[in-house]
Amino acid sequence: EVQLVESGGGLVQPGGSLRLSCAASGFSFSRFSMNWVRQAPGKGLEWVSYISGSSSSIYYADSVKGRFAISRDNAKNSLYLQMNSLRAEDTAVYYCARDPSTLLSKYFFDYWGQGTLVTVSS
């Protein structure tokens, strides 16, 4: 059974940093591209970042470029999001989401974690 479990959320002051983790199980983690998607309270979904299985391709939304860094450790089956220079508008539930990553099936999110809440406030 595919499982994605996020952790690391919490309350942080504006300008601060936080590192989110996503522990993956039930599939061959290194073969799949992964994403972070966030949802501000009461708002819609927003794609944040993408990383390919080998970490050779990394993309960011304009809203986080230069402040956030996505990474992965395939030996530990883990995905990370380092968030720096946090702003109030970064307050959201952050989900990790898997891309099916096959020739015939890709560029969508087939499994999601339960999310971790990040609150940026003084």
Add this chain to the structure above:
Amino acid sequence: QSALTQPRSVSGSPGQSVTISCTGTSSDVGGYNYVSWYQQHPGKAPKVMIYDVGKRPSGVPDRFSGSKSGNTASLTISGLQAEDEADYYCCSYAGRSWVFGGGTKLTVL
């Protein structure tokens, strides 16, 4: 990276059909056949209902169908059931990025 445009709300009675539209541009919806739709119940993670414009993952009822014409994609839910009441989001690949719609709240009357 502007959000795709969806109606804020739609409604229908049990057994009826509803269609949710999702309008983008030639840089996203119109440029790729990588439109997906997600269902989200309150307090839950999103669940993929449609991918590649009109394909259904295993386990998703065939009451859910998707299509696309030009820069507008659509999700149709036929034979509405009470458990279909949820928020629905469209999403499109946009070349090294993804863009979501603002979400549509489906109410089953």
